[in-house]
Amino acid sequence: MAAILETEALGFSYAYASRPVFNELDLVVREGEFVLVTGVSGSGKSTLLRLFCRLEAYNSGRILFKGKAIETYCPSELRRFIIYVPQIPSMIEGSVEENLVFPFSFRANSDLEKPSEKQLSEMLEAFYLSDVSLRYQAKKLSVGQQQRLALMRALLLEPEILLLDEPTSALDAESSAMVFSIIEELNASRAKTVVMVTHGTFVPARVKPVVYSVENMKLRSL
Amino acid sequence: MSPVVEISFWQLLLALLFILVAQIASFVYHLGLNKDISIGTVRTFAQLFLMGYVLTFIFSIENLWLTVGIFVIMAISASFIIRGRVREKDVPYMLPTFLTMFVSYFITAVFVTGLIIGVAPWWEPRYFLPIGGMVIGNSMSALAIALERLFREMRQQKGLIETRLCLGANYREASSEMFRNAVSAGMIPSINAMMGVGLVFIPGMMSGQILAGADPLQAIRYQIIIMLMLVGSTATTSIITILIVRKRCFGKGEELLLGEK
Incomplete structure (x- = not known):
């Protein structure tokens, strides 16, 4: 399968740090792959995902999306194709429905059709949220429910790559199992490319992941 | 209309009683503002007297570039504040x-x-x-x-x-x-x-x-x-x-x- 996301000799360091986070890091992610990035806390796993969607600016090397440097895309359009779901979901003030549809008001998403209430309700069911009303205040939901809502919100924009930053770190075992099941389903049935960062020992049951570990400012294939 | 009442130097000093009240209040209630009040008072006198002399000079010579120059200095000072x-x-x-x-x-x-x-x-x-x-x-x-x-x-x-x-x-x-x-x-x-x-x-x-x-x-x-x-x-x-x-x-x-x- 063709490469969808690549890094070439990627280098990055934070302005306040004496040691770089990444140095000459190379990675190839192919279409439809399920990539797991592991590593100790503070090794730069989340930073790697943030670099892919330009939430951080790298210092050297290149990042390519579909063979073209990510700088050649308008940032808001790039972020529609490569959606990053942060570790702690962020909800706006308002209902579940408002939280799901607000991205459709952004200019970069103007060509997408806003989902109907029926479609949203069906999706809530598929995400184990059938007991949650579309009128309910999103900020009152549990973190596990908000995390599933954040995943739903990302998927409604039909991204090509999902970047997931420790999506179950704040969840109990039951909620974690639900979220993992959804992510596997997305990759297996809907052929979404997934790059997921985790510090745990998640072993997908239905898909075979490509696993890397962040070590010494590079990625090591496991 | 009554003419403008001139303020003498001693009358000006009498106004310092207001500052004295503020200093006492700061001291009694441990507001920690005594130094700032003192500096502020000195700056008020110095800056306004300086401005008075500068304005007297500028008004007397009426020069476009000098006027604009003073305006630039005022804007720069505001930026630093x-x-x-x-x-x-x-x-x-x-x-x-x-x-x-x-x-x-x-x-x-x-x-x-x-x-x-x-x-x-x-x-x-x-x-x-x-x-x-x-x-x-x-x-x-x-x-x-x-x-x-x-x-x-x-x-x-x-x-x-x-x-x-x-x-x-x-x-x-x-x-x-x-x-x-x-x-x-x-x-x-x-x-x-x-x-x-x-x-x-x-x-x-x-x-x-x-x-x-x-x-x-x-x-x-x-x-x-x-x-x-x-x-x-x-x-x-x-x-x-x-x-x-x-x-x-x-x-x-x-x-x-x-x-x-």
């Missing part, structure tokens, strides 16, 4: 702040002196500098409030801004209410001043004119022009400055450069 209040190090905001202030205030002051009051020439220092000073002084406070609010909200709402960016928002869409809140916060004091003027307080310029023996009905005309001018200049300066500085809060990839604090 804003920097002292805002204390933001991650985003370079000084240059856009100064340029916007200078251009906007200059246009406002020229408009008021040249067109509304109709002074000839438009830069007549006796009109241009006090009016320019009022625009700079009032809008400076508004700008400091607006900038401080913008940076604070951008840092506090970093998670929300990044969530929007990640879902396809451009930097303007991601920070729209932080922009609105910052501009509104800066403008509220001058709008409140319009509400209270004449009811709650008599503005400084109008009081000065009345004390100097001017007809109150003439003084209010000047004051109305000044109040409207201040709201207009505060709005334009705040909006333009916050638009430019907000852009500077984001990098080339529209990534937020401010970290959470």
Whole structure:
């Protein structure tokens, strides 16, 4: 399968740090792959995902999306194709429905059709949220429910790559199992490319992941 | 109308009793303001006397470039006072702040002196500098409030801004209410001043004119022009400055450069 996301000799360091986070890091992610990035806390796993969607600016090397440097895309359009779901979901003030549809008001998403209430309700069911009303205040939901809502919100924009930053770190075992099941389903049935960062020992049951570990400012294939 | 009562040097010193009261209050209640009150008092005397001599000199020679030069110095000083209040190090905001202030205030002051009051020439220092000073002084406070609010909200709402960016928002869409809140916060004091003027307080310029023996009905005309001018200049300066500085809060990839604090 063709490469969808690549890094070439990627280098990055934070302005306040004496040691770089990444140095000459190379990675190839192919279409439809399920990539797991592991590593100790503070090794730069989340930073790697943030670099892919330009939430951080790298210092050297290149990042390519579909063979073209990510700088050649308008940032808001790039972020529609490569959606990053942060570790702690962020909800706006308002209902579940408002939280799901607000991205459709952004200019970069103007060509997408806003989902109907029926479609949203069906999706809530598929995400184990059938007991949650579309009128309910999103900020009152549990973190596990908000995390599933954040995943739903990302998927409604039909991204090509999902970047997931420790999506179950704040969840109990039951909620974690639900979220993992959804992510596997997305990759297996809907052929979404997934790059997921985790510090745990998640072993997908239905898909075979490509696993890397962040070590010494590079990625090591496991 | 009674003539202006001259204030002698000893009468001026008598006014220091007010400062004495403030110093005693600070000492008794451990406010820690004694040093600041002392420095402020000395600066008030020194700066205003200096200004008095400078204005006397400028009024006597009536030179366009000197008048504009003094105006530039006033705008630069205002920029540094804003920097002292805002204390933001991650985003370079000084240059856009100064340029916007200078251009906007200059246009406002020229408009008021040249067109509304109709002074000839438009830069007549006796009109241009006090009016320019009022625009700079009032809008400076508004700008400091607006900038401080913008940076604070951008840092506090970093998670929300990044969530929007990640879902396809451009930097303007991601920070729209932080922009609105910052501009509104800066403008509220001058709008409140319009509400209270004449009811709650008599503005400084109008009081000065009345004390100097001017007809109150003439003084209010000047004051109305000044109040409207201040709201207009505060709005334009705040909006333009916050638009430019907000852009500077984001990098080339529209990534937020401010970290959470």
